[in-house]
Amino acid sequence: MNIAPRYLGRGSWLARRDPRVLIVGLALFVFSVIQVWDLRILVGLALVAAVYYRSARIPFHSVRLQWAYIVFFVSFIVLANTILTGGDLRDVKSQALHVYFRMPLLNTPLSAESTSYAMAQYLRFLSMAAVGFPIAFAVAPGDIGPAFARLGVPDKFAYALDLTFRFIPSLAADMRATIDAQRIRGYEWEKKGRGPIGKLTRTVPLLVPVTVNAIVGAEDTIDAMDLRAFGTGRRSWLRELAMDRTDRLVLAGFGLLLLAVTAASLTGLTRLWVPPFLLPA
Amino acid sequence: MEGLTFRYRRGRQPAIRDLSVELEAGEVLLVAGPSGCGKSTLIRAVNGLIPHAYPGDLTGSVWIDHARIAERPLREIARMVGTVLQDPAKQIVGSTVEAELAFGPENLGVPPAAIRDRIAAVMARAGIVGLQGRDTAALSGGERQLLAVAGALMLTPSLYVIDEPLANLDPATAARLMAILRELADEGHGVVIVEHRVEEALDLRPDRVLYLDAGEARYLGPVEGFFEVADPGVVKVPFEVALAHERRLARRAGLSEGWAATPKGAATNVGPPRLVFESVHVTLGDQHVLRGLSASLAQRQIVAVLGPNGSGKTTLFRTALRLLEPDAGTVTVDGERTTQRSVAQLARVLGYVFQSPSQMLFARTVREELLFGPRNLGLPHDDGFAMEALRRTELHDLEGILDRPPLSLSFGQQKRLALAIALALQPPTLVLDEPSAGQDHGTATRFMAAVAGIPGLESVYFVTHDVDLALTHADRILVIRDGQIAADGSPREVVQDEEAWRACNLRRTSLIAANLAWEPAPGRFLDAVTLARAVLAHELAGRSAGEARAAGEGG
Amino acid sequence: MSTAALTRDDTWAVSSRTIVYAAIGAALYAVAAQFSFLLPGTASVSLRPGFAIVTFFGFAFGPIVGLFVGLVGNALADQISGWGLLTSWNWSIANGVVGLLTGLLGIWLAATIRNRPMRSAVAAAVAIVIGFLIVFSDIWLGTAKDVGVAFASNYLPVVVSNLIVAVILTPILVAAWDPVRESIGR
Structure with a gap:
């Protein structure tokens, strides 16, 4: 297993961003995503994540294993949440479920609602991972320390x-x-x-x-x-970080996204939504 | 430095005692002495780690440019003394060359633009412009050493302290390093170099030598006077100095019996091949390390493998034990393809001893540590068996050795324990990777002599970059360069091929010249002390042949 | 400062020593992640022998080192596996808190349990049971639907597997380190 940092996104549009953008952007994005269960909004967020991920130009064959790992674990989390809970869902009364059938042995109902929930869960994790990946592969390893230092650490x-x-x-x-x-x-x-x-x-x-x-x-x-006098006073960092206009725009974009999602969430617009095609006729 | 004495908090005795030295601007001081002579303590007292980072009892004081070190904070001392520690791999803290160089100035809050200018100047000065932008993890030992020196240059101190810089350097890199240090001294900086490889350190033209032993100054003065008192069994001095030393000893004490052991010649019947490589290719990552190498090592032979860093000498034996798989070619052990056997089965023929013993020590007791291998392989594993392995490496005398935690042993004892662990699988051959690593010249020589004297061992193969160690302990030398055999033969044969020798970036030491001139034993080279005694014995025999004959018959 | 006995004064001091140990611990945790394996018979309970690095560093070098090793080590191991630095950020915090608590408990229990390996096992065990309560925040983050799921599929597996790892490996590391600690003379 190769655990040395791999700077796969070297030279890409995203790698040219101030590394703080990637860290803060991810935080803003994660907090947006975790408020949303509505599949329609999640598809939008996943699209944002996909575009963002593409801009790091990470060759897929180099990260196949990582993606396989994610899919495996997300599947597990989703299964645990749909089966272990006996089919109960937040925001949905069990009488209101549109049950397809009950699973043998466990007697857990598989419903249109739990299917929607599973799909939402997948999208949430995959989009968070897609936005998180570039921190590992599109930030120069030497930039991590300065980036955090300039974020107040x-x-x-x-x-x-x-x-x-x-x-x-x-x-x-x-x-x-x-x-x-x-x-x-x-x-x-x-x-x-x-x-x-x-x-x-x-x-x-x-x-x-x-x-x-x-x-x-x-x-x-x-x-x-x-x-060499480490820790004896305020230190400077050779790597100077400066945000350009694009950097600020990207961050503003993520910030607006979080605001919008939070507003939607407060008005109840981000709750679980069941696509009509999943409902039994 | 005035009357400096220091005892570590846990130490029973002072590590250094009453040391006084005055160093002029532009002066080079060579500090020589065996391991544990107090030189690390001396360095720490000069660069302020004592008393700032190492608590203990300090008397006397160190002054630099009228500033008393113990009273100044480390932040100020950092600008006065630049230190290069012994192991460059451990003192490098940056992931990239630039990050490493910037570390000191960053800690002092120097603005980035000024740091950048300084880096450019220092890289040019240290001749490492070619390393720009490289990851420090990918540098060779020599490159790291130069980088560490450059890191010290960044803070423009007035005094430089360098601890054993030559341990891992090939002659070309060593020459570059010496040139940088000499230049610093010529510009008026003070330079303190700690090194027991005195012969090599002389290239720096030190003004004075401080000879430390057991924490005390045995000598302080010019180089010539140092040669009168230096013990060639402890520090590595030019052969003529060793000869003069032994001559003085002989004159003073007379010749005792067995003083000049009759040198043994190389084994003539080396037996059938034990380990055979046939056009072996090995790739590590994207590096083609072994490139069609062929060689045959015999059953009863002491073989040293020499070569510059990265030439593939360690890769050779790792391939033999199947720790690495060749891309092409075959390796056979005792006539059988290695692909037929497991790593551990191969280790029962070729007992492999790693460079650093602590890389493998994990058990609670020496007993468990020794029996780990035999137990895994289903061999007998009782106390008697463990003691036998300890006896062969002369560790059995230590009190309660079987129950001691292996990691509590001294470094030298750990090295012997590593030998015992390899021997516990009862291999007829030992393979040693850099046996001199972490040891001074005297200790390494004694260690190799002990290995050669292990009862019941048929052969020893070892990898080293120490030319004298290879030549004086092996019957046969393999020189590897660029993944192929560049020279192969007896010590005499390989050093006589001067062109190949130099092409491989190997040093011609005074000991080589002396051995070539005297040739005391057929096929073998002797270490400085043994050769000096043999030469003296020969001289005496020439002077009074009758006397010598009588002594010979009597013995 | 000393590694021999963390006195109250330097429990919270941050020296070069603290920083180097913290960085080594976090890097080791990430390197040791390769030895993780699934407990047979379960689908998600994985034993991560590298977790003992968190409790060992916390115990041997104090709460600050423990916090850093858990927090950064776990985030890094997640990042290397592809899971993402912040995807389970609350789990990284939980790991950090376990390291921190192991360090504190190691000091608090010094008078009660004299035997250091034994003390390290007890400190680690208590720290794990308390520290991982933080993973219940998965309910709020939406990863776990309710307390039942959070307990059954998050808290219980991580506590059980890490208890096994830490109680067995932490004392072994402490027992191996202690004789060496004596010989590093400072």
């Missing part, structure tokens, strides 16, 4: 974010080296047997050396930081 913590990205590739390499060192001793993590607890304890020969080594090695990193 204290310098030290913003730098800790930078440092986290600095450590990921080297710790991943340490992990590979330890896996090799243990394989030589007849160790295989994937080995069968001894159940889930066995599988869990089989990570000990990997987690312990990598963790302890990383902490011991940190002594030098700490010294190197102290020697």
Whole structure:
């Protein structure tokens, strides 16, 4: 598994935006989406998300696995919410359900309402993921720290974010080296047997050396930081961030979206809506 | 620096005692001494980490340009002293070259435009303009070292402190680094370089040497005087110095029996091949590392694999153990294709010892650690078995060793434990990756001698970038360059091919010249002390042949 | 400052040491995410051995480090898997709170439970049971429809799986780290 940050969207329209736009934009979008259950509005939001995602020009074949993971987990969440609840839905009385049939064993009703709900749930998650993706793939890894610092996060913590990205590739390499060192001793993590607890304890020969080594090695990193006066006063950031007109427009767009959705939500316009074609004749 | 003594909070004894040095502007001071001599403590006292980050008892004081270090905040000291720590990989905090260079000035709140100008100037000065925009994770060891030096240059300090910069550098990069440091000194900066590879550090033309041992100054003065007191078994000095040292010793104490061990020649009957590579190609990511490499390593042979960084020397043995799969070509172990066996089965023939022992230590006790492998493979795994592995690596004498947490052992003991762990699978051959990593010259030499002396071992293959270590401990040298064998033969044969030697960016040390001149044992090179004694014994024998013969018969 | 015993004074101090440990922990959590696996017989309860990094760092290096490792580590692991940095932001906060609480409980329980590995297991367990109550916010966010779903499909699985992970692995990490801590002389 490749866990090093991949700057796949390099040079795209979205990658040229101020990284703060991507972070704040996502936050505004997420808060818009979670207020909406009406499929019609959700389709609109999903379209916004799709256009936004396209502008990052992330090649699909590089992120296939990630999308598969999302679809799998969204499916699970949707199933849990439609089956576990016995078909009850927020805002809808159970007498008012248009039931197609009851599932064998569980006796959970499958209705036009629960189908609409499932569709809404899918759209919500897929659009949030689509807007979130570019932060991973269209922001230069070195820009994350400055972006958060300029969003008001204290310098030290913003730098800790930078440092986290600095450590990921080297710790991943340490992990590979330890896996090799243990394989030589007849160790295989994937080995069968001894159940889930066995599988869990089989990570000990990997987690312990990598963790302890990383902490011991940190002594030098700490010294190197102290020697260059880290945390002794207000720091500057080499990377200067400046929003241009486009950046401000994009943010204003997301802001307006949130306002509009919130207004609609307060007037009850964002509740679950059942498309007519789902209703039994 | 006046009467400096420091004891760490947890330490029983002071790590340094009563040190006084005065460094003029433009002066280069070389600090030499074995591991644990107090040089790290000295560095920390100079750059202010003592007392600011390391609590303890400090007496005496360090002054820089009339400022007393202990009284100044780290923020000010950062502009006075630039430090380059030993391991460049760990001191780099930036993800990119520019982020790393900007780190110091950013912390001091320097405006971005000024930082940018400074970066351009420093990159040009350090000769790393080619590294612009690179990710630090993708840099080679040498590039990282230069970047670390450049990071220190960013804050324009008046004093530079550099800890063991030569450990991982090939001669070309080392020469570049020395040139930068020399230039700094010539401009009037102070330079303190800590290095036990004295022979290489002499290229910097140090003005004075401080020889530290057990926290005390054994010598402080010009280089010539240092050579009179230096112990060649501890620091790496030019061979002539080692010879003179042994001669003085011999004159003072006389020759005791067994003083000059008769050097053993290389094994002549090396047996059938153990490990054979046939036009092997290996790719790592997008790098074609091994490019059709063919070689055959014999059953009873000590083979050293030398080569510049990134030449593929470590990849070679990782492929042999199937930790990497070749794209093309075949690898056979004892006549059988490696594809027929698992990693662990191969480790029962080729006991692989990783560079850093702590990469694999995880268990609560040494016993569990040792028996992890045998247990996984269904081999016998009782205490007796564990003790036997410890005995072969001379760890069995440590009290209660079986029940101690492996991570509480000293670094040297951990290295031996790593050997014992490999030996617990009872392989006839050991494969060592960079056995000298993290050890000083004397310790590394003793470690290799101990490995060669392990009872019941047929052969040792090791990978190193330390030329002298390879030449003095192996019967056969393989030099790898660009994923192919560039030279193959006895130590004498490979160094005589001067062109290939230089093309591989390898150093010609004074020890090589001495071994070539004297050739004390057929097919083998000797380390400085052993060679010096052999030469002296030979001289004495020449002077009074009768006496020597009598001694020889008596022995 | 010292790593040996976090006194009350430096519990909340943020030094270079805090920042480096926090960054290492968060990066390790992200790296260790590759070892997650589904509990057999369940569809969504996954054991994430890397979660022990959160409780261990919280316990060993204090609440601030624990908070950062949980919050940033989880967001990063989500981002790497593609789930998105903020899609489950409330879960990242829950992870952070668990790290923070483990650090605090480690200090509060110092007098009660002398045995450090044991103390770390207890601190982690309590922190998990309390900290993950935050995932009930899924009801408000619309990811879970009601308390029943939030409990059965969010809270219970995450608490059970992380309890198993943390109670087994945290003490092992503490036991391995303690002898080394002694030898790093500061």
